[in-house]
């Protein structure tokens with residue numbers, strides 16, 4: 001039996017490669033490298049292990065590597081584990097990563113404090129390999145289940161792309177990131193033209209099929225890793241493009257518009273084309289304030305302008 005199998009063998013449902021697509025990512029944080037070494041020996045065969053020797057380094061690694069679980073030392077100079085955990089739980093990017101405290105003082109006060117900052121478990125030093133493996137396995141399984149539920153809750157049932165909740169969350173995250181790095185952030189807002197008439201003429205089921213086609217056309221584009229494409233509601237879609245200035249966002253919007261046009265879905269009642277068309281509003285800004293709503297309002301204004309200008313067109317502006 002390999003180490004990988006032995007780690008997870010307590011539960012047949014938990015086979016890396018089956019439910020879990022890749023090796024779980026584990027972050028071990030301790031200011032004493034020798035303690036890291038002990039845990040590394042336990043997990044290196046079964047997990048992708050990252051290490052940090054200070055609180056700040058732990059926060060940095062966590063943002064970069066997106067671990068599935070963190071084993072966090074409580075007593076560290078500069079920033080202790082409690083503070084690290086508090087910071088992790090306050091940021092949307094890291095708040096769902098389970099934290100297990102590894103501590104030499106198992107006082108009820110410390111345990112209470114740890115639970116108050118939302119740690120999922122405590123392990124006492126010196127660690128017992130069998131105990132730490134079992135606890136890590138339990139919390140990784142819970143994380144997988146929670147991820148699956150979050151995934152379900154993030155998808156629009158009709159089109160299979162992400163829903164508005166995810167868009168709103170990502171907008172907050174990317175707004176802050178672009179503000180930190182002084183980079184532009186663009187939003188593309190898309191609305192199907194005369195869709196009420198489409199529904200009225202072809203029926204609601206055909207209307208649904210049309211929305212799916214539009215969503216597929218959006219998905220079919222080449223997007224960068226941090227871009228988000230969501231159904232914003234009804235017949236409205238929205239795309240978020242971090243680190244993208246107005247020009248490339250306008251080019252993307254135009255490519256989307258022409259792709260939907262080229263689908264040539266008949267729309268006998270449209271009035272301004274023989275087919276389904278979309279109107280598109282684009283807005284771009286380099287975030288300076290806390291207020292991300294102004295970017296959405298600006299994209300919405302541009303969309304309105306595109307509708308007013310005759311539909312089946314793209315309008316855009318920088319803030």
Ligand SMILES: Nc1nc2c(ncn2[C@@H]2O[C@H](COP(=O)(O)OP(=O)(O)OP(=O)(O)O)[C@@H](O)[C@H]2O)c(=O)[nH]1
Nearest residue numbers: 191192193194195196197199204205207208234235
């Ligand atoms: N089939 C279907 N229709 C939907 C769905 N969500 C919203 N709609 C319909 O989309 C239509 C939107 O109509 P309006 O907001 O009046 O806009 P429009 O007819 O597209 O007109 P313009 O935007 O001015 O071009 C409404 O008739 C909604 O019932 C959906 O999930 N499926």
